[in-house]
Amino acid sequence: MKLRKIIEFIIEKLIFLCGVASILFVILIFAFLLKEGISFFKEVSFGKFIGGRYWYPISEPPQFGILPLILGSLLVTLGAIIVSVPLSIAAAFYISEVAPIKMKDILKAGIEMLAAIPSVVLGFIGMVTLVPWIKKAFHLPTGLTAFSGSIMLGLMAMPTIISISEDAINAVPKSYKEGALALGATRWQAMYRVVIHAAMPGIIAATMLGIGRVIGETMAVMMITGNAAVIPHTFLQPVRTLTATIAAEMGETVHGSMHYYSLFAIGIILFVITFIINFTADIFLHRNRK
């Protein structure tokens, strides 16, 4: 009897540990980032870091302005949203409202496959197909542009956006659709006048999570956006993102140097951005559930 109680106690605590582990890891990661990054801000002011127009971490004297990197990330992300959101929402509507059951299964499996493709493979495919095509189509000196990155990242965000939007659309009470049809609305009218309104919080959450995925993506972006740390003016210019900067430079920097700490500072910025995005998504998801 006593043994049973002890086992019960141990298992309960173990499960509790597993439960809080994810939060613990997030806190630890943030603490580590903060610890490494904070010493950077003793040397360079926060405003100069965020607003500086030049990223020359190894020239003499070094310049640590990440404005071009932030703008690069934002530009690629913006492009990816423009590419993926309309497509994904339309696809989600097709899957949940229009497609016959067999088609639905095939499409869902396809979307899962798309999500499972490693980003380096997508980046590689983009490099050998999309990049030369863009170079030719727009008569550019190079096809490694923000636009190429946007298209590939859009593809990567699609599975997330589609599957969460589809859940949101499925969760819309059937009575809304019935009511609209009974008033003589066509299926299309029922969809865009009623169902989409009811599913909107979920669709916004899906979009936010898609954005989170895009902003954090590294490998594919590094391969196809050209990695030039200059402030971009159009989509057809090479850009460098926050993530690609960390990935590309971490291997070559001296441990403990200013350059090394600056990369952690970039990590903090990234962490804050994705945290805000996920948090917003969460708010919308909860609103949807009510």
Place this chain on the structure above:
Amino acid sequence: MAKILTKNLNLWYGTFQALINVNMAVQEKRITAIIGPSGCGKSTLLRVFNRMNDLIEGVRTKGKVEIDNQNILEGDFSELVQLRKKVGMVFQRPNPFPLSIYENIIFGLKVHHLAKKEEFDRIVERALESVLLWDDLKDKLHSNALRLSLEQRQRLCIARAIAVAPDIVLMDEPCSALDPQSTARIEELMRELKKDYTIIIVTHNMQQAARVSDDTGFMLLGELVEFDNTDKIFTRPQDKRTEDYITGRYG
């Protein structure tokens, strides 16, 4: 002359026959109740009149359903839309759209391009007045319809249905989600509305049928057992099964 006429109407869900040789004549500007135990096919019959059964896969219909002498079962897509404009429907659970009160009422107008923008205000006012909501809601027309009480929601659904000026209003157990007081008020409203509309109500509440309807049909296992004046059905039923049901021997 009959507003709605069904001739040898049969309906199957796959292999299950839900309606068996239904012959019925619904008169204009009267309230017709369809009663019967659960699963007898009364909702199915109601949904034939605006072809909501079309949404369910594997439904087959045979026979004729005429509304104003036109067989509604054969119409193509545009006729289906017209049919649903002519035959409005109110559901068991009030189902206002998650839009503003105003948007709910003009939904049908927008869908059918029935009126110009300038006329919307007037139509909204009239529709809400006819369901006695105008005084309560005139100051919050643009707030979300989901904030209303259940009874108000159901009234709003009725207003939404009559905003497109239908001939016929189908009501599928419109009071089953409401408390007795709200039910009494909705019934009062139905009596008001029958001056302008032909109303068919499905209910498993016999007292309700006795209170509001002019004609009553009793259904059992897909058959329309008896159809007559409500007074007659409830005082001198011709069929033994009707008598058993209304005296509460089953159902």
